[in-house]
Amino acid sequence: MSFLVLLLVLWVEKFSSWRARIQQDGAWLRLLAWAQRHSAFQHNPWLQLAVLVLLPLAALALLLAVLGVPLHGWLTLPVHLWVLVYALGRGDPLVALGPFRDAWRREDVEAAYLVAQRDLGVEAADADSLLQQAQGYLLWQGYQSFFAVIFWYALLGPLAALAYRLLALTVEHSEDPALRARAAQWRHAFDWLPVRLLAGSFALVGSFVAVSRVLLQELLNWNMPAAQLIANSGRAAEEFGTTSLGESGVSSLDGLWQLLVRAGVFWYAGFAVWTLLF
Numbered sequence: 001m002s003f004l005v006l007l008l009v010l011w012v013e014k015f016s017s018w019r020a021r022i023q024q025d026g027a028w029l030r031l032l033a034w035a036q037r038h039s040a041f042q043h044n045p046w047l048q049l050a051v052l053v054l055l056p057l058a059a060l061a062l063l064l065a066v067l068g069v070p071l072h073g074w075l076t077l078p079v080h081l082w083v084l085v086y087a088l089g090r091g092d093p094l095v096a097l098g099p100f101r102d103a104w105r106r107e108d109v110e111a112a113y114l115v116a117q118r119d120l121g122v123e124a125a126d127a128d129s130l131l132q133q134a135q136g137y138l139l140w141q142g143y144q145s146f147f148a149v150i151f152w153y154a155l156l157g158p159l160a161a162l163a164y165r166l167l168a169l170t171v172e173h174s175e176d177p178a179l180r181a182r183a184a185q186w187r188h189a190f191d192w193l194p195v196r197l198l199a200g201s202f203a204l205v206g207s208f209v210a211v212s213r214v215l216l217q218e219l220l221n222w223n224m225p226a227a228q229l230i231a232n233s234g235r236a237a238e239e240f241g242t243t244s245l246g247e248s249g250v251s252s253l254d255g256l257w258q259l260l261v262r263a264g265v266f267w268y269a270g271f272a273v274w275t276l277l278f
Contacts, residue, residue: 001073001074001076001077001080002080002153002154002157002275003271003272003275004077005077005080005081005084005153006084006150006153006154006268006271008081009081009084009085009088009150012081012085013085013088018085019085019088022082022085022086023085023086023088023090025090025169028052028056028166028169029173031051031052031055032052032169032170032173032174035048035051035052036048036174036175036176036179043178045176045178045179045181045182046182048176048179049170049179049182049183049186052166052170053163053166053167053170056162056166057159057162057163057166060079060083060158060159060162061159063079064076064079064158067079079158080153080157080158083158083161083162084149084150084153084158084161086162086165087149087153087158087161087162087164087165088145088146088149088165089141089144089145089146089149089168090145091141091145093137093138093141093142093145094257096119096120096137096141097119097120097134097137097138097253099115099119100112100115100116100119100120100134101250101253103115104131104134104245104246104249104250105246105247105249105250107245107246109127109130109245112127112130113130116130116133116134120133120134120137121137122134122136122137127245131249131252132231132235134253135231135234135235135252135253135256136227136228136230136231136234138253138256138257138260139230139231139234139235139256139260140226140227140230140231142257142260143194143195143198143226143230144168144191144226146264147194147198147263147264147267148164148190148191148194148195149161149164149165150267151193151194151197151267152164152190152194154271154274163190164187164190167183167186167187167190168187170183171183171184171187188225188226191226192222192226195226195229195230196215196219196229198230198233198263199211199214199215199229199230199233200215201263201266201267202233202234202236202237202259202263203215203233203237204266205237205259205262205263205266206236206237206238206239206259206262207236207237207238207239210236210237210239211233211236211237213236214229214232214233214236215229215233218232234256234259234260235256237259238252238255238256238259240252240255
């Protein structure tokens with residue numbers, strides 16, 4: 001059933017408007033605000049994290065247990081699909097990159113700086129590093145929005161996928177530095193394995209030698225940030241030379257998106273083989 005859900009989520013993502021309807025974070029954000037405001041949880045980030053992550057996971061586990069008995073568990077399929085769609089990343093990185101691409105194509109560096117800061121949340125000292133930041137943004141969003149979620153769903157089911165997204169939302173929306181730090185620690189642990197598998201996939205669908213040089217140096221480095229590793233691996237896979245303003249810089253972003261698409265096809269082929277064999 002897991003592989004069927006993985007196929008259905010692609011249909012929901014590409015051919016329906018359900019994702020925007022499902023990804024409603026209002027109730028969880030109210031829970032976050034309550035946990036940060038309530039005196040019993042203040043100065044106790046672990047207790048806050050338990051309420052924000054473990055409580056929804058317990059409710060989901062109970063629902064799956066109840067629906068898993070009749071009809072050989074097929075009643076859980078829509079729940080799996082709903083959770084997996086909800087666990088996908090928020091927004092569309094290609095849409096967010098649109099104004100930056102337009103400014104870069106026009107060779108308008110000042111506008112590119114402004115829209116990168118506004119839409120992507122990135123800053124840089126010069127034009128070359130700005131483009132690298134935009135490339136890293138695209139690779140990171142592709143990874144955390146899709147690959148990390150489907151990895152944990154395929155490996156451990158909907159509870160793990162939901163846990164990953166709730167940790168990501170906590171890091172993004174929490175106003176408590178201690179809570180944000182604890183959530184970031186757990187998210188780093190969740191990212192450690194799938195980000196390396198995706199980097200390895202880049203080696204198979206891109207430049208094997210170039211990615212291997214990057215990946216072997218940092219393969220067992222626990223402290224290496226996931227965003228940095230995936231950005232370095234993605235750029236190595238495409239073997240970018242010196243990119244400049246104009247169409248060549250925009251083409252580099254298109255090349256990285258196609259790299260993510262090829263890696264996604266490779267992962268789904270691997271999931272299909274795993275389902276047939278096991």
